[in-house]
Amino acid sequence: MAPNHSPGTSNLLKYHRPKLRLKEAKIPTLSQESKQCLRNLVAYRPPKARLPVPPTSRRAAVLVALFVGRMGDLYVLLSRRSATLRTYAGDTSLPGGRMDEGDVNVEDTARREAFEEIGLPRDRRKVPLLCLFEPFLAGNDLIVTPVVVLILDNTLRPMLNAAEVTSLFSHPLVSFLSSVSPFTSEPESVEVKYHTHVDHSSTGPNNAAWTIRMHRFLTGREAGGIKPVFGLTAAMLIRVATVGYARTPDFEVQLAGSPSLEQRIAWALYSRPTFRQAFEHHRIQVDWPLVKKIAGIREDSIERQAKYDHSPGKGIWSLWRHERSKL
Template sequence: MPPKLGIQRPNNRLEYHRPKIHWNEAKIPPLSNESKRCLRNLAAYRLPKQRLSYPRSKCAAVLVALFVGRHGDLYVLLNRRSANLRTYAGDTSLPGGKMDPEDRNLEDTARREAFEEIGLPRDRSKVPLLCILEPFLAAELIVTPVVVLILDNTLRPILNSDEVTSLFSHPLVSFLSSNSPYPSEPDTLEVPYHTSFETKFSGPPHQSFRVHQFLTGREAGGIKPVFGLTAGMLIQTATIGYARQPDFEVNPPNAATTEERIAWALLHRKVFQEACEKEGVDVSAAQRIVDNFLKRLQERERKQEEKERKRELKKRQNKL
């Protein structure tokens, strides 16, 4: 029997390179105690066992590149996408893109894309891996964040103008806060630093997910806020690193998990269905996850209906 195409449980098969970090050789400012704890937590993080299999053609990765600022705090590199791009033109994003045939794994994808877009070296001694996060669902891709640390602050970006207009940074810890890290910036005086809204998920009934937005403090210069998928990834990175929850609610109550949303997409979105069929990807785990989710959803609805029925009965008894 010929081997099946596609990535079968890709994150479990990858052996990511985690070189020992020699702090005394790093060309970075001294770390604050909070930053030390954050980096330790990220370096200790291990991706939970992944139950789903994904078609390789629909896999992508982004690089969450952290560096140490002058006061020992951690910042993340963000870029402004070129206005000439066909998708998400001008948006604030993380460097990244789709997996290429020559990429050995998703870490390679993220590093290659960062090198091509902003000139970040692939040298793992200068930019070691910290951790791999759970994948996120985009419109037509399954995107995995790869978190690294830049140990050499003398590195200078080389921007690919066809893809990236500018490069800037933002404090990582600020993705856990509703308050701006730049309170004196004009753009943050009149508009809330953090906002969010719920949008319907194209899947099971009565389901929605929360979209977050953070101001960059550079909106007057044409930089768009950190929004949507990028914001979600940075909230997750900061939550793991600083070992605390944000001061805002990340998801709506009883919302589907990201794994459940991806499972639903693999089974019901045409682009994923076709890719799974073409590459021979086993979707049985996705079916089990969706079935279990629907059972829980039905059970919640049954309990809610029972609750409403009892409330109505009590009202009638009180009238008698």
């Protein structure tokens, strides 16, 4: 078997990170809270990955592009996806997309996509990297990594790719920790709750009942047709704000006993044919017993899997159906 690597799987701690030269930046004066938030983000390192890195075809990245507002607060750029797109048409999202074979790493992916979608320069001196976060699981069987950057030049003007992005706007980063609307003058802030959630039920390993909480935040622009920030985008921004401002939200992010993000990804890698086929196609060696352990699959099924893996003539689809039938 070939070694466990593919384009874009280089050590994520060895990316280029220029120093933040805030005194030379063309931005308003930062508030003390914003300064500390940036320090916390620069110092952040995601937990050491235990799960295998999926092939390029199953990876994506988004750019969490922060900038300083007039009062020194941090805002994040958000876009409204084109109504003509095949997936997530009209949704509020972060710039980003799937990895290309030519991308060096996920940072390169996020920057390339942001340049293609909204014209954000790829110049790391104008838009330096702050940190990478642990990957998230998207509903379309992609592993998505948030890449956090800071725009040091507020004179930059967007150039929207109309085929992908309808409009660009911003939202206070700290507001993803609050259930209170930052838009107190907007009618929606009175008539509709700024923050709401929906609990989705799913089946995990060993037929366990899983509950995943999905969050929604109003943008203050709903009257103009902009959708709220919800789902995966909301989850990633809650996480970035939690680390940056070093405090927990004033709402419950997940219910007690809910699976961790790592556990959910492990279960997806093991149980979904798209991931299995991708590993097989690229001949990537996977420590499946470790994946199953992280996912929380019973030890007896690990023994069955070990025997089954060595039986001849078993394709990836029959393997998946065989294991699913015994869980």
